């Protein structure tokens with residue numbers, strides 16, 4: 001865990017917030033940055049824990065990939081920084097066929 005550059009964590013730190021929204025583990029998913037086209041595991045993103053939310057930035061170009069903001073009883077999810085997010089369905093319960 002490096003703190004010499006900017007004050008960020010890796011994408012795994014968003015696991016708790018994301019698990020409130022998604023049934024699947026998004027940190028294990030692959031996402032493509034809409035800005036530079038880099039495809040990386042979400043866990044490799046640079047994560048900024050900024051109250052009241054979480055901002056994930058591309059590890060390559062530092063553009064915003066995803067934002068989660070908690071406002072009272074609502075969670076706002078902004079994923080426009082990603083072209084796609086690709087999830088492995090084999091991890092779903094009962095998917096072992």
Ligand SMILES: [Zn+2]
Nearest residue numbers: 033036058061
């Ligand atoms: Zn990028």
